[in-house]
Amino acid sequence: MKELIERIRLHGKILRNGILKVDSFINHQVDPVLMDACGREFARRFAHVGATKVLTAEISGIAPAVTAALHLGIPVVYARKTKPVTMPDTVLLTLAPSHTKGVMTELIVSPEYLADGERVLIIDDFLASGATILGLVRLAQAAGATIVGIGTLIEKSFENGRAALSSLGVPLESLAVIVSMENGRIVFEGE
Amino acid sequence: MKELIERIRLHGKILRNGILKVDSFINHQVDPVLMDACGREFARRFAHVGATKVLTAEISGIAPAVTAALHLGIPVVYARKTKPVTMPDTVLLTLAPSHTKGVMTELIVSPEYLADGERVLIIDDFLASGATILGLVRLAQAAGATIVGIGTLIEKSFENGRAALSSLGVPLESLAVIVSMENGRIVFEGE
Numbered sequence: 001m002k003e004l005i006e007r008i009r010l011h012g013k014i015l016r017n018g019i020l021k022v023d024s025f026i027n028h029q030v031d032p033v034l035m036d037a038c039g040r041e042f043a044r045r046f047a048h049v050g051a052t053k054v055l056t057a058e059i060s061g062i063a064p065a066v067t068a069a070l071h072l073g074i075p076v077v078y079a080r081k082t083k084p085v086t087m088p089d090t091v092l093l094t095l096a097p098s099h100t101k102g103v104m105t106e107l108i109v110s111p112e113y114l115a116d117g118e119r120v121l122i123i124d125d126f127l128a129s130g131a132t133i134l135g136l137v138r139l140a141q142a143a144g145a146t147i148v149g150i151g152t153l154i155e156k157s158f159e160n161g162r163a164a165l166s167s168l169g170v171p172l173e174s175l176a177v178i179v180s181m182e183n184g185r186i187v188f189e190g191e
Numbered sequence: 192m193k194e195l196i197e198r199i200r201l202h203g204k205i206l207r208n209g210i211l212k213v214d215s216f217i218n219h220q221v222d223p224v225l226m227d228a229c230g231r232e233f234a235r236r237f238a239h240v241g242a243t244k245v246l247t248a249e250i251s252g253i254a255p256a257v258t259a260a261l262h263l264g265i266p267v268v269y270a271r272k273t274k275p276v277t278m279p280d281t282v283l284l285t286l287a288p289s290h291t292k293g294v295m296t297e298l299i300v301s302p303e304y305l306a307d308g309e310r311v312l313i314i315d316d317f318l319a320s321g322a323t324i325l326g327l328v329r330l331a332q333a334a335g336a337t338i339v340g341i342g343t344l345i346e347k348s349f350e351n352g353r354a355a356l357s358s359l360g361v362p363l364e365s366l367a368v369i370v371s372m373e374n375g376r377i378v379f380e381g382e
Binding site: 015069 | 266278
């Protein structure tokens, strides 16, 4: 998606640890107009999959997941990383390694809002190794739901998340695909 | 705002600890159509204040803050509760008591995205004691920004947050004002 790629080109920063910093428009400050455009694009690409719910992980997935869900006209559930007091005693919980923090984090969903028979579209900000998304997949499957698609804003294809998710056999769409960040230069697919 | 009040009446649940559970449309599962309507209403009520940025706190503030910012056409910054590796070494940090967790939590903003001269509209999901919002106020003031308004989805007026914020002298708008939750019954302002 051209607008997102242009924004990454202009304002994305490669940090020393190989992390792509997009804090000025996705991860800390959010450009809501860009997120709305991304949500509309996700809705267009996944219009055919018959999703009944969007699933994401707090925190950075919330903005694109909410706008995608808005344009699809379906609810969104965000997996929590700590169990709030408002959740029932028995929840769905899985562990996933955090890409940017180097530790395991919990992903928790209340069975109240993820039910048997639901058709789940997973939306997240990044696809790197695919570990967080695989955690969301496990939660949805534990609830008896079916994954019908996966959409991410930014895919770092050299971290092989696409291969890790391929056995699911569902459409995987990334709005910007980065094939290399070597020597301080961001190279997008097709360049 | 009628739609929000109706939804709380239908789907809000009072838990034993006096907490209002709205996890089915705001705090875990999100109704994006309702959040978009709330964002539009915030934008209408704060159209005159000349805000240049929306400020909220992760996690539950993000959805209404993003939609408000979308309809105002300005960026949104969400204060983080843990400092991610993408933030610079020196940040703005304040402590605020968490209403639902009973502990102090950190609110952290990067000075990259909250600058001197900025006109800040604070948006959050709940106004109870006002402690979280006062934390956001301190962060904005530490950055040299001016608070121009405060908007919340749900105000529990019996927890006196409005009084705690009154010395700021800025417009404070809540889309649903609850005056009592005694005896398991939610009573809205004007009822």
